[in-house]
Amino acid sequence: MKTLYIECNMGAAGDMLTAALLELTGDRQGFTDRMNGLGLPGVRVIAEDAVKCGITGTHIRVTVNGDEEEAGDDPGHEHGHEHGHGHEHGHEHGHEHDHGHGGHSHHHASMADISAMIDSLAVSGRVKADAKAVYALIADAESRVHGRPAEEIHFHEVGTMDAVADVVGVCLLMEQLAPEQVLASPVHTGSGQVRCAHGILPVPAPATALLLEGIPSYSAQVRGELCTPTGAALLRHFVSRFGDRPVMRVSAVGYGMGKKDFDQANCVRAFLGESEGGRERITKLECNLDDMTGEDIGFAEERLFGAGAFEVFTQPVYMKKSRPGVLLSVICRTEDADRIAAEIMKHTTTLGIRRQDMSRYALERRIETAATPYGEVRVKHARGMGVDRSKPEYEDLAELARKNGVPLAEVRKAVR
Numbered sequence: 001m002k003t004l005y006i007e008c009n010m011g012a013a014g015d016m017l018t019a020a021l022l023e024l025t026g027d028r029q030g031f032t033d034r035m036n037g038l039g040l041p042g043v044r045v046i047a048e049d050a051v052k053c054g055i056t057g058t059h060i061r062v063t064v065n066g067d068e069e070e071a072g073d074d075p076g077h078e079h080g081h082e083h084g085h086g087h088e089h090g091h092e093h094g095h096e097h098d099h100g101h102g103g104h105s106h107h108h109a110s111m112a113d114i115s116a117m118i119d120s121l122a123v124s125g126r127v128k129a130d131a132k133a134v135y136a137l138i139a140d141a142e143s144r145v146h147g148r149p150a151e152e153i154h155f156h157e158v159g160t161m162d163a164v165a166d167v168v169g170v171c172l173l174m175e176q177l178a179p180e181q182v183l184a185s186p187v188h189t190g191s192g193q194v195r196c197a198h199g200i201l202p203v204p205a206p207a208t209a210l211l212l213e214g215i216p217s218y219s220a221q222v223r224g225e226l227c228t229p230t231g232a233a234l235l236r237h238f239v240s241r242f243g244d245r246p247v248m249r250v251s252a253v254g255y256g257m258g259k260k261d262f263d264q265a266n267c268v269r270a271f272l273g274e275s276e277g278g279r280e281r282i283t284k285l286e287c288n289l290d291d292m293t294g295e296d297i298g299f300a301e302e303r304l305f306g307a308g309a310f311e312v313f314t315q316p317v318y319m320k321k322s323r324p325g326v327l328l329s330v331i332c333r334t335e336d337a338d339r340i341a342a343e344i345m346k347h348t349t350t351l352g353i354r355r356q357d358m359s360r361y362a363l364e365r366r367i368e369t370a371a372t373p374y375g376e377v378r379v380k381h382a383r384g385m386g387v388d389r390s391k392p393e394y395e396d397l398a399e400l401a402r403k404n405g406v407p408l409a410e411v412r413k414a415v416r
Helices: 014-025 028-036 111-119 125-146 157-177 206-211 229-238 294-306 334-347 394-404 408-415
Strands: 002-007 043-052 055-064 108-110 154-156 181-184 193-196 199-202 248-257 267-275 278-289 311-318 324-333 354-362 364-372 375-384 387-392
Touching: 002 014, 014 028, 014 055, 014 157, 014 229, 014 248, 014 267, 028 043, 028 157, 043 157, 043 248, 055 157, 108 111, 111 125, 111 157, 125 157, 125 206, 125 229, 157 229, 206 229, 278 334, 294 311, 294 324, 294 334, 324 334, 334 354, 364 408, 375 394, 375 408, 387 394, 394 408
Parallel strands: 002 181, 055 248
Antiparallel strands: 002 267, 043 055, 108 154, 193 199, 248 267, 278 324, 278 354, 311 324, 364 375, 375 387
């Protein structure tokens, strides 16, 4: 399976993600020519070499009418609109900064303005849909932070154009690379505080923290903002799973460099290659039950599968005072564990849940549809780690066998 893995050991920002993906294509000139020909008002995109801790990569620089967004130029000057985000370069938080740029004022764009701008670009419908979905995530987070409807959130002109270029650039490169799955590491957010027009805010910034809800993230020794709202929104939209890099045959590695220098290489690293199954993080949740009926436990199992659990199963156990009981075990994604634990509490009588984080080896899986004389049957395919096997879906076989009045084995034979 064609897999893109994004390593966020130094966070994620729109320009860094763009640069890392661009390196995977190997076509800087083609990309910048296309971006500069899209018709984004006043925008010019430049891809240039950058070196961090001895590693050479690509840095993306965006100017708007010759100006480059710089956070903190005039942090003390507040103005009357809320701004989603601005500066993505060098991990600076561009939240609500006003920039004089020679004494001229800037306009502000609403979510409707940004959607209309994206719709006017000479890109595919898929790129437009992806870009608008990413911005909708940002607007929703900002509306929750500021307590205002998303349609009332406004974005600073230079920061908006800078970020739109980053978002559209990533969406274009995702379309070009066409990975079948996008995975990423847990996200390093940085630590400390950042100065904004409203004062000093903690890192991650409020909008970024909301965008990272449900996504594994952490704060280490690095002081400063490493993950920006745009970076968080792009990861949330494109990444299907966060965890360790799977077993891959890597065909290309890209380094997207930030502007600032740290003791660690300030970059997003991207791997493109073929994965054939591998190890992924999972969590096992367990509890003992001795006061629920079989029907109630069965209903709880149904709800837990509906909540996204991989496996739900029970085992008979003897509890204290030799009372017979049931051990309920649930296997789920690590990032879903807190949510599914709440579902266990809701649908069972337990007062406590044991949690065990672990990993599992998993094959690459896909489902295809096979035509038979009796009707269509879904077929599960599994591949990787020296294995290649297929199995028809039992429920489809049974339904066709009942409908056609034939043995189950006959329908299964027709699939083969």
